[in-house]
Amino acid sequence: MLRELVGGLPRTFWALFTALLVNRAGAFAMILLPTYLTAGRGTSLAVAGLVTGGYGAGGAVGTLLGGVLADRWGRRKTYLTGTIAAAILMLALGFAKPLWLIAALAILIGLMHMLPSPAMVAAIVDVTPEHDRPRAFNLQFWAFNMGAAIAAALAGIVAEFSFFALFAIDAGMTALTAVLIWRLVPETLPKPSHGSAPERGSLGMVLVDRVFLAFVGLTFVLALLTAQSISTVQLAMSSDGLRPSLFGLVVSVSGALIVFGQLFVPKLIGARRHAGVLTLSLAIIGFGYSVLAFADVGWVYLAAAIVWTVGQMFAAPANASIIAELAPWHMRARYQGVFNLVFPAAFFVAPAIGGWSLQTLGPWHWIVCGALGVAAAVGHLLAEPARARRVSADRAVPSTVEPVAAARGLEELARP
Template identity: 30%
Template sequence: MLRGLRDVPRTVRLLAVGQFFNMVVAFTFVYFFVYLTDERGLSVAQAGLISGIGGAGQVAGNFTGGWFGDRYGHRRVLLLGSLISGVGVLALPFLPVALLYVVPVLSQYAGGCVRAANGALVAVMVPDGARRQGFAVMRFAANAGFTVGPPLGALLIARFSYGVLFVVDGVGTLVFAAYAARVLPARAAGRTTEGGAPDGPGVLACLRQRPAVVLLLAVILVTDLVYRQQYSTLPADLDRHGLGTGVYGWLLAINGGLILLLELPVTVALRGRTPLRIIGGGVLLVGAGYGVLALGTGLGTAVAMMLLLTAGEVLYKTPATAYVADSAPAHAQGRFQSLYAGVSVSGVVLSAPLGGALYTVAPGALWPVCAVLAGAAGVLLLGAGRASRPGAPGAGAAVRRSAHETPTPTG
């Protein structure tokens, strides 16, 4: 495994260290809803609206951050976005209620831009053939940080107050910005990192030449809608069947622990395999997980569901991000990463209302519908993977050999 990681540049590894720290202190959003209802005394409806528009801001930032990066530089977007996000979080305890409908949206929008910039920086700094490993390193750091963060946030609330929680999160985000400014050289990856007006075909024209990328984005949109049911309707269904929050917490612990143990070595081991087949297989496993729940919600089926869901996540998330990066032309790398980042968090806004509506009308239909949606999406990708030429060096290499485009120089 170590040999497979040697292709990941040192700058990316240093950025991953910063990503770990940033995720350790990024615990505010976990407790934001409770803060609004408990500390601020807002109604559940008000807290839900504020949290919902904040989530919409995050998704919008993911969709647009790469455009700013292609034009002005991904490094600049990461630094400015971290600065705005950190200041916004620091200000939250002091805001009047009216501004709680505005500032968190801006803060989460900036955070979404940072996520897109992170992906684009990895894409432009890691050479072809090693992007899966690069993204896996970043995901490992983020997941490890998030494993530590929420318990630390709960400790801060118990020992001090919500105000201290916001201060630690905000200051930590600003520290990450200072760290990133130091470890990311201004010209580490040429003009794609530091900016300049994008030239070459537009994103729509590029996507028309890459139907497999369009299919992948559609599949990830559907998969994320299904995948994130574990954070909304799943705990409600477990409770309905007599399995309390303790069981749900252990299920999430299984998910997080296995991802930390398996994702990096599995990504390195499969780095030479056809990406669409790996991604399609992972999406099928997500569908299979919810298919198990369709047999009945109990402790055994819940554990089996989480094991299958985790295996699917390990297989599909990192290769999908890398596939989009490998397929992107140099002048549009950020916008391609933004498209992927946006669809991959779309479930933050869509999964709870859609899943909740179906569960309210027909509780027994939710898990079969989830299984069918993810299963069909996985089958489509497997078919696309079989249709691709065996032994091809990768979508990115194939695209760059296309006679329809001239790659933008990065030096």
């Protein structure tokens, strides 16, 4: 059973997996950045919000820049640049005193934190055979959430001891991530076969790919619904007179479900079509949120959270596999960079309109969320034929097929 879940994946994938787990487990400084600013530096809530927003803005720039660099410069160089720079900047943030310097460093750290993200996903696609990619992406999603759960558990404890320790330990774990990449991960960027001209690409080409952008739009709905669990659900529970600790329990249960259940998702979805999995996923998520229209006690919120978390677990490997299929080999990281913008955008829009919508519509807000889930589920069914035609057409054109010689040599290097 365990071999079916994790067996047969390349050595380079496991190096990337380990680096991601280490990096996320130590990424707890930015979790408590607002608390550090208000309690440690005495800023107002508004200023703390602006500085934290700057971190997010830097991340949006970083994911686009990281995609371009990873395709042009290489996955390994981009990953190392982001992690080394982030470690140095994080330590500097721990020493920074002037507010303008803290704000500037937060923006730069956001940029450097997101710079390696497209490179990491592109590298996973580079080294993993197509039939193994759903399992690989499922494990990547697990590592991200496992690391985040560890960071969330440690952040408060470390902060009670020392705010500076937050930044110092975070910097150290980021530096350790860089060492792992330096020692264990080779350059995976495919090279054109001997004698052929290098493939050219640009960010603009990604932004006019209508099939891909339709997929990004549907994923934005998924991200928008996911963001409800952090922002609007908290407001709804508060208005129902429920204690903050109960909201913490809801978040913890969702995280625990991912940590203990995500590894079994590939077995459940098998070789089913990605569009079918995403349709089921969004329908489940929409149903989970629509239940909140009738919620006023803690156990209903808890049950609904379990439902929508199951939907999110199904969506993760299917989403990543579709990107791998749609992205030309020489623009993988650029496509991933554009796709990554969906999540910061959703986590900005959701709290911005969620409170207004909940106040104006009341319980109907959750019915609207359910309807959005169903609409996106239908959207994936309608978009599937165009995606299938696109993938078939790409595979029929020699210039869009990944160079065989590079892939074969890399496979020999990457296999355990």
